[in-house]
Amino acid sequence: MANDIIINIDSVYKSYQLGVFNLKSLINKREFEKNKIEALKNINLEICRSDRVGIIGKNASGKSTLLKIISGVTYPTKGNIEIYGKVSSALEAGAGFNPELTGYDNIFLNGAILGINYKLIKSKINDIINFSELQSFINTPVKRYSSGMIIRLAFAIISNLDGDIMILDEILSVADEDFRIKCVNKIIDDCKINNRTLLFVSHDIRNVQEVCNKIIYLKNGMVEFYGCIKDGIKQYNLDISKNY
Helix, strand or coil: CCCCEEEEEEEEEEEEECCCCCHHHHHCHHHHHHCEEEEEEEEEEEEECCCEEEEECCCCCCHHHHHHHHHCCCCCCEEEEEECCCEEEECCCCCCCCCCCEHHHHHHHHHHHCCCCHHHHHHHHHHHHHHHCCHHHCCCEHHHCCHHHHHHHHHHHHHHCCCCEEEEECCCCCCCHHHHHHHHHHHHHHHHHHCCEEEEECCCHHHHHHHCCEEEEEECCEEEEEECHHHHHHHHHHHHHCCC
């Protein structure tokens, strides 16, 4: 069902240790606590199937940390997270690419990293290549790709492989306008037709407005707002204006 909860985040905290972690700092509890930073503080969220959720906030507000926890890249220090579906994530465009391999080979490599079996990737290979519009470069090593070409291939892979939850972290930031619009339409259609859920981090408010139907505004590691796009962006812009 479209309104089913697909991600349930309950009282999640995430702490990181700053500086050098050694035995001395571990023994000296006061020093250990002084060098600790809380990236996320008491996050409580329910995200429904087929929602397209934008995540906004200033740098170091906890956006990428939240996506990493949902993706299983890292784990919360405290709290629980329940995910009722398969996650496909692009936390950094090209992060899973081997620069020495061709674009074609990297499609299979990325699919394997995402846990997709060979037969399924093979069945989608033409769709991925055609969507990326990199037919002339698909047998070229990725180290010779521009940042825009890497974005094209990364998005084409994640958007054409099966998954209940698609996570994108700033992946459209350097896409040219024609491809950006193509990606926006692909995301919206895919979420509506296949009931996929989107979590989308971007500093470009235009992308968030065009792609998403809900918004999470993180501030200092906490949820400042979760709800409709218009009200969330209004609150975010109001906070930004206070700093000028």
